[in-house]
Amino acid sequence: MRFGLGSLTGKVYKLKGDAALVVCDDRENVTIQVSGTVRTIRKQKQRAFLQLGDGSTVHNLQAVLDPGHTQGLSTGAFVKIQGLWRLAPPGKEQNHELHAQHVTVIGAADPERIKNYPIQKKFQTAEFLRSIPHLRLRLPIHALLARLRSESEFLLAQYFRNRGFLRVQSPVITSSDCEGAGQVFSLNAGAPVSKDCGGRLFEEPFFFPQPKYLTVSSQLHLEAYMQEHPKVWTFSPTFRAERSDTPRHVSEFWMLEVEMRTQSLQAITDLVEDIIKSLVQGLQQGSFLEELITMKLSSNKLQTEEFVENDETLTDDGLSNRWAMLNEGPWPRITYEEALCLLQERFTSGKSRFFHEPTWESGLQLEHEKCIAAVVGDGRPVFVTDYPRMSKPFYMLPSAPEHSGSATVSNTAACFDLLFPDVCEVVGGSLREHRLDKLETSMAYLGTGANGNPWRQTAGPNEVSAATKGGESLDWYIDLRRFGSVPHGGFGLGFDRLLCYLTGMHNIKDVIPWPRFYGRCDG
Secondary structure, three states: OEOOHHHHHHHHHHOOOHHHHHHHHHOOOEEEEEEEEEEEEEEOOOOEEEEEEOOOOOOOEEEEEOHHHOOOOOOOOEEEEEEEEEEOOOOOOOOEEEEEEEEEEEEOOOOOOHHHOOOOOOOOOHHHHHOOHHHHOOOHHHHHHHHHHHHHHHHHHHHHHHOOOEEOOOOOEEOOOOOOOOOOOEOOOOOOEEEOOOOOEEEOOOOOOOOOEEOOOOHHHHHHHHOOOOEEEEEEEEEOOOOOOOOOOOOEEEEEEEEEEOOOHHHHHHHHHHHHHHHHHHHHOOOHHHHHHHHHHOOOHHHOHHHOOOHHHHOHHHHHHHHHHHOOOOOOEEEHHHHHHHHHHHHHHOOOOOOOOOOOOOOOOHHHHHHHHHHHHOOOOEEEEOOEHHHOOOOEOEOOOOOOOOOOHHHEEOEEEEEEOOOEEEEEEEEEOOOHHHHHHHHHHOOEOHHHOEOOOOOOOOOOOOOEEOOEEOHHHHHHHHOOOOOEEEEEEEHHHHHHHHHOOOOHHHOOOOOEEOOEEOO
16 A cells, blocks of 8 residues: 555544554554655664655654665655554654565665755754755755645635635736835846847847836736726735845745725725635644644754744644634724824833834834734734825825724825734735826825836926836826726735744745845745
8 A cells, every 4th residue: 555654644643542543553564655755864783764754744754674775775865665564662752663675765865965965953044944945845844834835825716716706817027116115126138239140249129118027016907807807816926126134024925916896995804804714724624733833842843943933932822822813803903093092102101112113104113013913913913004195005095984083084095904913014905096086196196106206197298208107107007097997905915924924933034935035046
C-alpha cells in the first residue's frame, strides 16, 4: 500500500485515545511504501534512523534502516522506502516507525557539497533563511505555509462562487497610480541604442508611448467590470515601491479585491467580516492550527522560533485564542473622530504614551492603530470608519449622515480600515464617488499625485488635457461615469498580512515564499 506521510503521521501522531489505537492496530505489521525528502539521518553500527518528510505534514516519519540501505543517503536526498509499519518502542515521540525493506534513492544530493547544505538542524536566523528562499521552502514550517496559502485561496474562491461573485482578471501593467501616492514601479522598456545594417547608432522608440507602472491596486479596473457585473472580485499580485524595511512592508504582495453595487458602507464591512470568519472556520476544519502550534512545541523549535515576535504567540492559549476571537462577533466599529477622542484622552491622561501626538490632520500612526485594536477590539479586529477626506484618494464618496453623526461629515470619506491586533491594517475600503460632476469636483479639489501633479479636470489652451496626472490619462476612468454608473463600493484585503496574523508570524517576509523588499530580490 502507498501512503502520503500526512495520512500516516496525521492520524497516528495526532489522534488521541482509543481512535489512535484503532488506527495503529489496523496498520500493524503491514507493508507500506512512502516517498519523501530526507530531513536528517543518524547512522549507527547496527542500524540507521532516518527522518522523512514530504510537505504533507509538519511531522516527520522515522524509518529504521539496515546499514546496507544507507548508501547514497544524505540530508536533502529524495527517496522511496518500502517496509513494515510497526509499533515504536515505548518512550519514543511517535507511536509507529517504518522498518525499511527496500530503499531507492530517486534524487541524490551532491556528496561533495552536502557538508555545506545551508538547512541544518540548528538555530538559523530568519534573515539568513530569507537569503535562500529556494531552499527554505523545504523547511516544515514553509511547507505548512504553502499548504495554508493553497487552502485559503481555495476557500476564498469557494466563498465568492457560492455567493454569486464573478472572478475577473485585471492588468498588472497599468497607466494609473490608484492610491495617488507615487510609490509605483515605473516600466522602462524603451529607448535602447541599436545599430543599423550600416553600423550607425540609432535610438529605438519606447515600447509604450506614455509612462506605465506595475499595479498598486486593481480597484479602478474592477470598477469597469462592475458596471456590467454586480459583484466582482480578483486575487492578484500588487507592487509598491516603498523604501521601507519593516516587518509589515514588502514590495510585492497579494491582494484580494472586491467591487460591488451598494449604497451602504456597513454592507461592505459586514461582507469583509463574514469573509474572514468563513475563511477561519474553513481552515479550522483541517489541521493547520494544530500544526502551527506543533511547530512551536516540536523538536523543530530551533528552526521556527525566530519567525515569531513573542514566544506566547504560538501556544494553545495564544494562537488558539487568536483564531477563536476572530469568530466572536460582531467586530467593533468606531469612527475616526471617536478613535481620535479615545487616543487623545489616553494621551493626556497618561494611560498611553505615544511618540506622535494624535491630531485630526496627522492621521493615525502605527502606534495609534495598535492602541485602538487593543483597547476597542479587546482581541478582535476593529473597523475604523469615516477618515478625513484630505487624507484619502479622490475616488471616495463623502460620508453621509447615516455613516457618521459628527459635525465634520462633509470633511470625511465613507471609508474604513480594518485593524487587527499587532498586525494593524489588513483591509481598507470605501464607497466610490459614482456621480460625474462630484467626481470631477473631487479630482480637482483633492489629491496631488506624484511630483505635485494634480488630478486636473479643467485645462486652458496651454495646459495639460483633462483628467491627466503626470502625463497619464484618467479619461477612461471618467468614462465610467460619463456613460452611466451606479452606487458602488469595495475593498482590498492584504492576503499576506492576514496570513501573518493567522500564523503568528512576526514578519510578512516570512509568509511570502519569495519576498521582495527594499534592497533585496533573491531568486
